[in-house]
Amino acid sequence: MCLLISDWLSLFMSVYFPQKLLPYLLLMPQLVVTAIFFLWPAGQAVEQAFYQEDAFGLSRDYVGLDNFTELFTSPEYFASLKTTMVFSFSVAFLGLAVALWLAVMADRVIRGAMVYQTLLIWPYAVAPALAGVLWWILFDPSMGPMALLLEYIGIDWNHFVNGDQAMILVVISATWKQISYNFLFFLAGLQAIPRSLIEAAAIDGAGPSKRFWDIVFPLLSPTTFFLLVVNLVYAFFETFGVIDATTQGGPGQSTTTMVYKVFNDGFVGLDLGSSAAQSVVLMVIVGLMTVVQFRYIERKVQY
Amino acid sequence: MSDLVLRNIGKTYDNGYQAIPSIDLTIEEGEFIVLVGPSGCGKSTLLRMVAGLESISQGDLLIKGDQVNNKEPAERDIAMVFQNYALYPHMSVYDNMAYGLKNRGEPKSEIETKVNAVAQMLGLEELLTRKPRQLSGGQRQRVAMGRAMVRDPKVFLFDEPLSNLDAKLRVQMRVEIRELQRKLGTTTLYVTHDQVEAMTLADRLVVLNKGHAEQVGTPMALYERPASTFVAQFIGSPSMNLIPSTIENGVLQLGVDSQLACPQFSTDKVMWGIRPEHVDIVPLQDADLSLQVKAVEALGAETLIHGSVKTSEDKLYPFVVRLSGNHAPDIGQPIGIRVPQQAWHVFDVVTTKRIEPL
Ligand SMILES: Nc1ncnc2c1ncn2[C@@H]1O[C@H](COP(=O)(O)OP(=O)(O)OP(=O)(O)O)[C@@H](O)[C@H]1O
Ligand SMILES: [Mg+2]
Numbered sequence: 001m002c003l004l005i006s007d008w009l010s011l012f013m014s015v016y017f018p019q020k021l022l023p024y025l026l027l028m029p030q031l032v033v034t035a036i037f038f039l040w041p042a043g044q045a046v047e048q049a050f051y052q053e054d055a056f057g058l059s060r061d062y063v064g065l066d067n068f069t070e071l072f073t074s075p076e077y078f079a080s081l082k083t084t085m086v087f088s089f090s091v092a093f094l095g096l097a098v099a100l101w102l103a104v105m106a107d108r109v110i111r112g113a114m115v116y117q118t119l120l121i122w123p124y125a126v127a128p129a130l131a132g133v134l135w136w137i138l139f140d141p142s143m144g145p146m147a148l149l150l151e152y153i154g155i156d157w158n159h160f161v162n163g164d165q166a167m168i169l170v171v172i173s174a175t176w177k178q179i180s181y182n183f184l185f186f187l188a189g190l191q192a193i194p195r196s197l198i199e200a201a202a203i204d205g206a207g208p209s210k211r212f213w214d215i216v217f218p219l220l221s222p223t224t225f226f227l228l229v230v231n232l233v234y235a236f237f238e239t240f241g242v243i244d245a246t247t248q249g250g251p252g253q254s255t256t257t258m259v260y261k262v263f264n265d266g267f268v269g270l271d272l273g274s275s276a277a278q279s280v281v282l283m284v285i286v287g288l289m290t291v292v293q294f295r296y297i298e299r300k301v302q303y
Numbered sequence: 304m305s306d307l308v309l310r311n312i313g314k315t316y317d318n319g320y321q322a323i324p325s326i327d328l329t330i331e332e333g334e335f336i337v338l339v340g341p342s343g344c345g346k347s348t349l350l351r352m353v354a355g356l357e358s359i360s361q362g363d364l365l366i367k368g369d370q371v372n373n374k375e376p377a378e379r380d381i382a383m384v385f386q387n388y389a390l391y392p393h394m395s396v397y398d399n400m401a402y403g404l405k406n407r408g409e410p411k412s413e414i415e416t417k418v419n420a421v422a423q424m425l426g427l428e429e430l431l432t433r434k435p436r437q438l439s440g441g442q443r444q445r446v447a448m449g450r451a452m453v454r455d456p457k458v459f460l461f462d463e464p465l466s467n468l469d470a471k472l473r474v475q476m477r478v479e480i481r482e483l484q485r486k487l488g489t490t491t492l493y494v495t496h497d498q499v500e501a502m503t504l505a506d507r508l509v510v511l512n513k514g515h516a517e518q519v520g521t522p523m524a525l526y527e528r529p530a531s532t533f534v535a536q537f538i539g540s541p542s543m544n545l546i547p548s549t550i551e552n553g554v555l556q557l558g559v560d561s562q563l564a565c566p567q568f569s570t571d572k573v574m575w576g577i578r579p580e581h582v583d584i585v586p587l588q589d590a591d592l593s594l595q596v597k598a599v600e601a602l603g604a605e606t607l608i609h610g611s612v613k614t615s616e617d618k619l620y621p622f623v624v625r626l627s628g629n630h631a632p633d634i635g636q637p638i639g640i641r642v643p644q645q646a647w648h649v650f651d652v653v654t655t656k657r658i659e660p661l
Contacts, residue, residue, distance in 0.1 A: 194387060196387055199389065200389040200391075203354060204450075205406035
């Protein structure tokens with residue numbers, strides 16, 4: 001059916017649009033959206049990164065690379081870099097591990113998989129800010145059920161004062177949403193592994209956990225790598241909402257990731273120049289990650 | 304001592320489907336047993352129960368005298384070759400073959416000796432460092448066999464190991480498997496739905512039909528004295544001609560105008576059969592039966608004549624004659640055929656079991 005339509009379309013195009021105008025027409029809406037909401041602000045940010053603006057936005061001076069040198073000599077920026085690393089790798093690791101564990105369970109009871117799939121996709125549909133608020137309520141030091149439970153088993157929970165606990169909270173909130181996404185990919189990956197391979201390994205004398213680490217896990221590695229990159233990108237760039245709703249970067253700077261710092265310095269600290277320079281750094285990072293991923297995907301499967 | 308004993312073995316799947324009601328089978332050491340039957344008759348199910356990949360719902364499975372019903376596959380000391388070979392795609396040929404030995408905790412040097420010995424036997428020395436995807440179908444098949452052989456198991460299990468190969472390679476591998484098994488003397492259970500494979504490989508054949516063993520015996524025994532119409536049609540190619548007939552006063556009423564002297568049987572309504580290769584063509588006036596020719600397949604060394612026989616009830620039954628050499632009867636014309644009595648097979652119409660003259 002698809003084929004028919006595209007055949008027909010290409011015929012139609014070659015007859016009516018000898019200059020290949022149609023493809024561009026069809027792409028137009030997407031291109032316009034990209035230009036208005038991405039390219040233009042990105043250009044603005046790059047420009048802004050070379051200026052210093054006063055707090056009221058009345059005047060601005062060209063300052064060259066000053067914003068960048070200031071950034072790279074600021075211990076605070078490196079603190080946020082470290083926070084980002086801890087946060088991102090925790091989210092990616094936790095998200096992958098939990099999702100893989102769930103997928104392995106679901107794969108065992110294949111018939112139940114549909115139920116699992118439906119249930120586990122729900123968190124993904126929840127808006128990031130809501131996810132943050134949800135966990136914020138659950139862990140609220142004075143009335144959150146989770147906090148009370150922790151207190152019951154002897155852990156004094158207060159993420160408003162304890163930086164490590166705040167980090168744990170944002171990691172959990174950010175991971176939670178990502179698990180369902182990871183789960184679907186892992187489950188598909190698991191189901192693509194022929195049963196006979198596992199059976200052959202069983203006959204070869206490998207127990208369940210050995211089968212997993214010797215056979216299943218290596219065969220899942222393309223999926224795992226793909227998800228690792230996706231999750232890192234997510235944790236790096238898309239967790240602003242979660243952090244803002246949960247800890248607002250605090251206490252102190254303990255949960256201020258690079259993305260959150262862009263917002264904080266720009267809109268709260270009103271240092272637009274530095275904020276813009278930081279976004280440029282992030283753009284470079286996301287670019288690099290994309291290149292890594294494409295490189296890898298081009299090489300396809302490893303075994 | 305018998306090597307492998309299946310005693311009243313049955314399988315009912317979790318969904319309530321009874322794939323195998325009950326099977327008894329005693330296999331001697333070094334025997335090559337082929338399980339054959341149409342798709343869905345339970346061949347794989349039976350094999351997988353022996354392997355330990357499927358639980359046994361009823362009965363006892365004994366390997367070398369030990370009851371192994373509840374043992375893990377690894378503890379049964381069997382090796383299996385899968386239809387899709389099931390080679391570990393991320394491991395080299397060497398590692399594929401060595402994996403089972405490693406899991407057993409054998410020393411490295413011993414593993415190397417064993418793998419190299421098997422690789423040499425199968426002509427895989429050059430391929431040891433390759434990954435499975437870098438091998439041809441035939442080579443993969445060989446590696447799968449090597450992986451099974453290297454552990455020197457008590458029993459080999461094969462589940463349609465040749466069905467993914469092209470016709471020529473299949474014949475070659477068939478001969479090779481038989482040779483290897485003779486050399487190693489390992490008890491073997493082999494599943495196939497290809498009756499040529501079954502006939503050529505087996506010491507004894509088990510014909511399965513809907514989960515029960517229709518007949519167990521040597522290929523020749525099954526060919527010469529099939530126990531039921533099912534076996535008669537399954538063994539031999541093209542399959543046996545069967546025509547329902549009646550016997551009255553020592554006369555077999557076969558075709559419309561064909562009445563043949565016939566010994567007495569316990570029943571009058573019979574299914575009469577003869578193999579295509581046991582039929583001769585003769586001039587019409589000397590014929591036992593006349594055949595309306597529908598198609599002729601000249602295969603060079605032999606000719607297959609497809610036709611139909613009209614019974615006294617005015618029904619048409621397909622009938623095939625297999626002749627050596629080249630023949631060219633006219634299509635659409637009747638020809639005379641002779642059906643010698645010593646080549647007859649007679650079955651009960653109701654039970655479909657073979658019956659002998661009283
Ligand atoms: N896991 C299962 N659950 C329920 N029924 C099953 C299961 N596996 C197989 N069956 C059924 O059991 C019967 C026997 O299956 P089996 O795979 O043993 O057939 P087979 O003889 O190997 O056929 P083929 O030649 O097609 O491989 C089939 O009717 C099949 O549908
Ligand atoms: Mg099968």
